[in-house]
Amino acid sequence: MTPFHPIIEANTNIGVTPQVALGGTIRNATMVQKGYVNAKNDTLKGIVINENNPHIRVEHSAYYAPDYKAPTVANGAMGVNSTGLDTFIDGMVVVGKPQPGRQNIFIQRGGGKNCTAQVVYGCETTPARTKNEP
Numbered sequence: 001m002t003p004f005h006p007i008i009e010a011n012t013n014i015g016v017t018p019q020v021a022l023g024g025t026i027r028n029a030t031m032v033q034k035g036y037v038n039a040k041n042d043t044l045k046g047i048v049i050n051e052n053n054p055h056i057r058v059e060h061s062a063y064y065a066p067d068y069k070a071p072t073v074a075n076g077a078m079g080v081n082s083t084g085l086d087t088f089i090d091g092m093v094v095v096g097k098p099q100p101g102r103q104n105i106f107i108q109r110g111g112g113k114n115c116t117a118q119v120v121y122g123c124e125t126t127p128a129r130t131k132n133e134p
Contacts, residue, residue, distance in 0.1 A: 002042075003042035003044060003045075003072070003073055003074035005045075006045035006047060006048040007033075007044050007045070007046055007063075008026060008029060008031070008046065008047045009047075009048045009050075010024070010026075010047075010048070010056050010084065011048075011050050011052070011053065012050065012052040012053060016052055020052065020053060020054075021054060021055070022055065023053075023054055023055025023057070023086070024055075024057070025057045025058075025059060026047060026057070026059070026061060027057075028059070028060050028061060029047070029058075029061040030061065030062050031046050031047075031061075031064070031065075031079075033064065033065040033066065036066055036072075040073065041066070041068075041069040041071065041072040042073060043066055043074045043075075043076060043077060043096075044065070045074075045078045045081055046063035046065070046079040046080060046094070047061070047063070047079065047081070048082070049080075049081075049083070049087050050083060050084060051084060051109075052084070053084040054085040054086050055084075055086050055087075056082070056084050057088045057090070058080060058087070058088075058090070058092055058112075059089075059090050059091055060091040061091070061093075062079075062093040062094070062095075063079035063080075063092075063093070063094045063095070064077075064096060065077040065094075065095075065096040067096050067097035068098055068100070068102075074099075075098055076098040076099040076102065076104075077094055077095065077096025077098055077104055078094075078098060078102065078103070078104060079093075079094030079105055079117065080092060080094070080104075080105045081106050082106065082109070082110060082122075083108045084109065084110065085110070086109065086110050087107050087110030087112075088110055088111060088112055089105065089107060089110075089113075089123050090112060090113055090114055091113075091114045092105055092114070092115050092116070092123070093115075093116045093117070094115075094116070094118075095117075097118060098118065098119050103120060104117035104118055105117050105122070106121045106122065107123055108121075108122065110122065111123060
């Protein structure tokens, strides 16, 4: 694993087929990264949904990672990064600090509700957790 690969990824590595347009659901995923992946303080992204994957739902999931700490090339605790059309998040918790200027949850072309994290874009929020534990 490298900081450039997520734990869970919705992608079109096998090609854009009619089935891709149907979307899918990631449900009850719990991702825990206990420490940095290397001496440079890098972390893994939680869930990444690329632009060719529409209609993906993420439900009742959580991502716990160490706080952002330089000199990393990673973004800190990034639980969701989605550029997919009509992504919908319901009940996502992210614990850990993102890189300054970045988000813990980023939904570019969709929306959501019940998101809990320090910095959220594209999802209605609930109060952030303060303890860096699952």
